Structures are given as structure tokens and as C-alpha cells.
Amino acid sequence: MQTDWGFPDFDEHEGVHLFSDRETGLQAVIAVHSTKLGPAAGGVRFWHYADSAAAITDALRLSRGMSYKNAMAGLPMGGGKGVILADPARTKTPAMLEAFGRAVDSLGGRYVTAEDVGIAEADMIAIAKATRYVSGLPAEGEKVGGDPGPYTAKGIYLGLRAAAKRALGTDDMKGVRVAVQGLGSVGGRLAQMLAADGALLTVADVDAARAQRFVDQHGATLVAPDAILTSEVDIVSPNALGAILDATTIDALRCKAVAGGANNQLAAPEDGARLHDRGILYAPDYVINAGGIINVALEYLGQGDRAEVDARLAQIPERLVEVWDEADRTGDSHAAVADRIAQRRIGR
Template sequence: MTSPWSLPDFDDHEGVHLFHDRAAGLRAIIAIHSTHLGPGAGGVRFWRYARDEDAITDALRLSRGMSYKNAMAGLPMGGGKGVILAPADGVKTPDLLRAFGDAIASVGGRYVTAEDVGIAEADMLHIAERTPYVSGLPVADGEAGGDPGPVTAQGVYLGIRAAAGRIGGGSEDMVGVRVAIQGVGSVGGGVARRLAADGAILTLADVNTARAAALGRELGATVVDAREILTVEADILSPNALGAILNEGSIGALRVRAVAGGANNQLATPGDAARLHDRGILYAPDYVINAGGIINVALAYLGPITREAILGRVAEIPGRLRTIWTDSAESGLPPSVVADCIAQGLIGRG
């Protein structure tokens, strides 16, 4: 296997920790990109990877994204990410989750975890049996914290409205605006429901075809195959599934004016930022628009805070996007390059 130091996405990470607990069936990675602003905060995902190298690459990319995301959101947290490699049977046991809690404890408070793909609120309870460095735990209705998905959806929804305003002459009225949504789970589904309530015209897709069909019936939206969503003609594409979906081929096939969604690491390579920009497609940097979830779990972890105060911080996301887009227009640089430069300065790497 290639050394982590030689992987393209190794970016002077402070630590890349590999864990193996044979009895519990755990194989996991904790990547800590930066603790310049505070402990590395970022969720843990449970996923089946074709190669171990792919899992390490994912952890490296996601942890760097969390450094940038937390810095841009004004949080006193650094960037970290956990990845649990799903076993062959795909079973996620309490013992496996407790073992991951032991792994977190072993890095001494330098990493704080929460939910990500494949991990639910109930799973966090098992992890929390072994370590206090956990957020996103279940809370009563109306309380701060809990599942970050709905709060991420709120931030993405607000960012989509800002993108609609940017490409539509200033108006954020979503009536008749065509939005293609890739992935309709916790985040994408929440975005879709908010946009439908605003009168947007939606096209939905998900690898879980039954889930997409059910939401399509609920909202009166068009549903297409997951392989077709990136070529749908629309005003805005909202990717809310896994990352690296914007590459040379897919960007060339896009028929939209803007891309604004909650998926992490949407750009497959740095060069894809320029490809979008050269086509005149407005891009909402993913770690800016999707920061609602980490704002929710980080502020609840740091607490005490009210849910209203958290939503107030999420409401600042569109303003950050507008600043990035304005700087991009003035400098001629792609929005993601502008955002990276700002974030790197905030974590002392500018």
C-alpha cells in the first residue's frame, strides 16, 4: 500500500492514526489535519471501500475540508475526520463502535467526533460509552445539538437561495426555479422539502430508488435515475451524496447555471474548480455551504447554547458565499480557490 505521506491529498496533516481491534472487528482511521484553532472536529463515516488506500485518501480529504469548514464558520475547532471501514458483512455492532470510542480516547482530545455517512444518533451513544469527545448525541425536541443532518439541510437550502439570487439578478424567490437534487437522504431530502415549499421545480435522484420515488410522490417532483441527474437541464444542481462527482467529464456534461449542495469534496481534482469557472457555472464551495451540521454539533459540544442561537449562526452562511462570489468576480479566480485562500490564512497556512 502507498504510504500516506506520498498520497496526493496528504497536506501536512498533524496525524494519521490507523486502528485495528480484531476482537471488535474494527479497522478505522482518524486523520487530524490541523489543531491551529482548536481540537480537530469532524464526523465519522462507516463505509465500504474497494481499497484501504481509498479509505485513507477519504480521511485525508475530509479532515482537510473540516479544517477549512470550521475556520470559515468561525468555530474554535480544527479539522479532523474518522473513517470506519465497513466489514465484509456490512454489520455495525455496538462492540465495533465502542472500540472506535477507545480509538478516539487514545488521541487525547485532539479529535472530537459526530455523525457522518453511515452513522446515526444511536451509534454515537455507543461511542460515547468510551470517550467524552463526542457530539451529535440524541437530544429532546427543540434542544441544541443532536443529528446534524437537518441543520446541514437548512444551511444548504439558504445557500441555494443565495445562488439563485446570484444567477437570477438578485431575487431569491424560488418559485419556478429548477433544482436537480442528487441524494435525498437526511440532507438532500430536507433541502428538497424546503425548496418544494418555496415553489421550486425539483428533479430528484438517489441510489436508493425507492427513497427517491417516495419523496417524488410526496413533493410532486420528477424522479430520474441516479446516473442521469448530472445531465438534467436545470438552473441549479445540488449534490448531496458522496464526493468527487465533479470531474472533467461530468462538468462538460452539466446543463445548469450553478452548483450548490451539501456533499463534501465535490471537486474530484483542484483543476475542476477552473473547469466549472471557465464554463461560467457558479459554484458554492462545499465546506462553506454545508457548514450547518458542524456549527450545530460544535456549538452544542462547546455549549451551553440555544437552538435558536445555532440557527442564527447557520443563517450567516449565505453572506459568506456572497462575499466569496464577489471576490471571485473581482479577482477572476474560481470561488473554491478564493475560499481556500481565506481558510488557509485562518488556520495559519496562508
Template sequence: MSALWDLPDYDDHEVVHFVRDHASGLSAIIALHSTHLGPAAGGTRFWHYADKTNAVKDVLRLSRGMSYKNAMAGLPMGGGKAVILADEDRTKTPAMLAAFGDAVERLGGRYVTAEDVGISVADMQAVAERTSFVSGLPAEGDNAGGDPGPFTAFGIFLGIQAAAKFKLGRDSMDGVHVAIQGTGSVGGRLARLLAKDGAKLTLADIDADGANDLASELGAEIVSTDEIMQVECDVFSPNALGGVLDDASIAALRSPIVAGGANNQLARPEHGKLLAQREILYAPDYVINAGGIISVASEYFAKTENREVDVAEVRERIAEIPGRLVSIWEEAASSGRTSAEIADARAQELIGRG
């Protein structure tokens, strides 16, 4: 493997920690991209990487994305991310979570963690027994907290509404055809919100049984994961893992809009230009999917500042996402630059790297 700083996805990260605890079997990486605006915040991903080099690339890209996401959401937090390297059986033990909590604690508050792919609220509760630098914990009453997934889905839903209005002139989602790739925690909730608003849905997920059940519930169509990106639709919404927008997939898209919650949707930065060349409206992922981190940050600062923030206030903050997207699209239309370039430039300026 190349030296860390020679990897294409290394972006002047402040710190990258490789964590190993032999007693529990924990192998993890914690990357802090920037603490310019505050403690580096970002979830922990539990995933099996057949090639461990991909774990390094993943944590580098995800932590950079969190810097941009938090900055663009107006949060006083930097960007960080963690990945726990799971074995093929996805073995996860209390001892492993405890060791990970200890690793977070040793960073002394420079990193604040929460749920991500493969990590549940219960897992974060276990981590919280070893460190206070955790959010996404169960909430009481109407206070902010708990699983950030519903808040992420809500923000994406609002962003898709804004995209349909901006690109298609649609004031309602009634009859707008959305193809959703990934129907898990976020994608499934997004599908329900869209169906309630009258959208026509086509779904795909690697969990075919789960996708079929959801399709039956919502009256949606179902296609294979190999077919979803070629579905003729109004909006293609990627909500699984990243890197799905590359030369081949962009050429095959049959949608005027790409708007979804997956992180790092562009395989490489130049793929934003390919979307623009095809006149496909792209919602930068870290702008549209910021609802979860808005909830996580609200919960964390409410705890550290000993005050209360209710869910209604969190939803008001999430409701600002469409305005940010429209501003980016308007500048793209007037400047000739892509929406991805504009979002990156704004985020870099905010974290002091412009």
C-alpha cells in the same frame, strides 16, 4: 501503496492514526489535519471500501475539508475525520463502536467526533459510553444537539437561495428548477425545504424506491443516478458522495449553478477552474454545508462550558452562511480567481497556512 505523505491528498496532516481492534473486528482511520484553531472536529464515516487505499484518500480529503469548513464557519475547532472500514455486509456491532470510542478517548480530546454517512445518533450514543469527546447526541427541549443533518440541510437551502439571487436575480425559489443528486439524510430534507419554498425538483438516488417515494410526496420528477447531472435546470445540487465534478461531468452539466452538501465535490482542485470557464457559479462545499458542524460545535462547547445554547441561536449562526458565499462570489467576479481558490486561500490563512 505509496508512502502516506506521497499521496496527493496528504496535506501536512498533523496525525493519521490507523486503528485495529482484533477482538471486535474494528478497522478505522482517524486523521487530524489541523488543531490550529482548537480540537480537530469532524464526523465518523462508516463505509465499505473495495480498495482500502480509497479509505485513506477519503479520510485525508475529508479531514482537510473539515479544517477549512470549521475555519470558514468561525468555529474554534480544527479539522479531523474518521472512517470505519465496513465489510461488504456493513456489519456494525456494539463491540466495534466501543472499540472506536476507546480509540477516540486515547487521543485525549484532540479529536471530537459526531455522525456522518452510515453513522446514526444511536451509534454516537454508544461511542459516548466510552469517551466524552462526542457531539451530535440527543438534545433536551430546545437545546442544541442531536442529528446534525437537519442543520446541514438548512444551511444548504439558504445557500441555494443566495446563489439563485446572485446568479439568476431571483428573489424567490418559486419555479426555480433544482436537480438534487442524493436524497438521503441531508438531500431529502433539502428537497422538502425547497419544495415548501416553491422550487421545481428533479431527484435521483441509488435508493430508487426511497427517491420515488419522496418524489411522490413532493410532486417532483425522478431520473436515474446516471442522468441527474445532465438535467437542464437552474441549480445542480450534489448531496451524495464526493468527487462528482470532473472533466466529463462538468462538460455535461446543463446548469448555471452548482450548490450542494456533498463533501469534496471537486474531483481535483483544477475542476474549480473548469466550472469557472463554463461560467457556472460554484458554492464551495465546505462553506455551504457548514450547518451541521455549527450545530455540533455549539452542542459540544455548551457541554464543556456548562452552559445552554438553543436551536434558535444555532440557526442564527447558520444564517451567516449566505453572506460568506456572496463575499466569495463577489471577490471571484472582481479578481478573476475562482470561488474555490478564494475559499481555499481564506481558510488556509485562518488555520495559519496561508
């Protein structure tokens, strides 16, 4: 008998582990989706959730996305994800992070952790005190590792240009209208690269001061966070949290392509078909945002240097074209085709 255990996003996960540490206040979930290609690699997210069920759902969705992301990136890694449940004040201590490291270590290498939303390099150092199954530690010189954000942003930038070429007929970003949702570690760097190319940017961020600083420094049209997805542009680039593309928002899109780094952009599987039905080119998130995991995976595996990372980032547009070409041949949505290719590579 198969069951989803009351969680529709349970997808034959190999394990879902719940951890508590009363002394440090740690409450965490580690979801291991697949280890068929190697240890389950994926960052740990520090976030305040409405309840524990929401945290488990996030871990399930994110870990499945990591399986697909690592498979599409050609990495010998499976997919997993950790989430640490933050209190409303976002209280985070080195002791709590070290306790999470012990949780990771208890899985014996089946899960390898790294940075995600709410986690910084200093936090990874604290986690590494309790486990060797960690990546994203500070790097020097040409060594790979460290903050995955710049590599994620660069991969998205390359993928967005590929989307522009496919949807608009040019990868020269000068004058191309791009709406960037989220100006954090990834979205901010992406927006800077696009601004340097002469793209016409519309931006939004929940941190109003951060958004205004970007506008002051780089020039852009600033809109409210709830208006960014409906901006009349060529490309919408979601770079905040996920589940922002649903029946309502997709119907309101006024763009030719969606290409951004947010994980799990589709609120439900059928939303990929909705984009397809509207004729909107979609760059599946786990294909375009693989730059960060490429960097930290090569660090963990001890393979290559920054030149190797850059060479692998350059393959992201090729993988997107593979998805789009198969979608054109089959008539299926870009999201469905990407899932199918990833599943073939995993052997599911």
C-alpha cells in the same frame, strides 16, 4: 524533506492514525488535519471501501475539508475526520463502535467525533461509552446537539437561495429548476423545503424506492442517478458522495449554478477552474454545508441554544457572497478563493 507518503491528498496533516481491534472487527482511520484553531472536529463515516488506501484518502480529504469548514464557519475548532471500514455486509455492532470510542479517546481530545454517513444518534451513544470527546448526542428542548442532518439541510437551503439570487437574480424559488442528487438525511430534507417553495425539482437517488416515495409525496421529475448531473436546470445540488465533479461531468453540466451539501464535490483541484471557465457559479461545499458542524460544535463547547445555531446558519449566505465577491475581484475560481480565505483564517 517533505513527502505525501504516497497519498497526494496528504496536506501537512498533523497526524493520520490507523486502528484495528481484532475482537470487534474494528478497522478505522482518524486523520487530524489541523488543531491550530482548536480540537480537530469532524464526524466519523461508516463506509465500505474498495481497499484501505481508499479509506485513508477519504479521511485525508474529509479532514482537510473540516479544517476549512470550521474556519469558514467561525468556529474555534480544527479539522479532523474518522472513517470506519465496513465489510460488504455493512456489519456494525455496539462493541465495534465502543472500540472506535476507545480509539478516539486515545488521542486525548485532539479529535472530537460526531455523526457522518452511515452513523446515527444511537451509534454516537455507543461511541460515547468509551470517550467524552464526542458530540451529536440526543438533545431535548432547545438544547443544541443531536442529529446534525436537519441543520446541514437548512444551511444548504439558505445557501442555495443565495446562489439563486446571485446566478438568477432572485431568491424566490418558485419555478426555479433544481436537480437534487441524493435524497438521504440531508438531500431529502433540502428537497422537501424546495418543494414547499414551489421549486421545480428533478431528483435521483441510488435507492430507487426512496426516490419514488419522494416523487409520490412531493411531486418531482425522477431520473436515473447517472442522468441527474446532466439535467437541464437552473441549479444542480449534489447531496450524495463526493468527487462527482470532474472534467467529464463539468463539461456536461447544463445549469447556471452548483450548490449542494456533498463533501469534496470536486474530484481534483483543477475542477474548480473548470467550473469557473464555464461560467458556472459554485457554492464551495464546506461553506454551504456547515450547518451540521455548527450544531454539534456548539453542543460540544456548551455554547448557545437553537436560536444561536439558527443565527449562525443565517451567516452561511454571507460567507458565500464573500467568496463570490473576492472571486469577481480577482478573477480566480470560487473554489480557489474559498480555500484561500479558509487558509488565511487558519493561519496556514
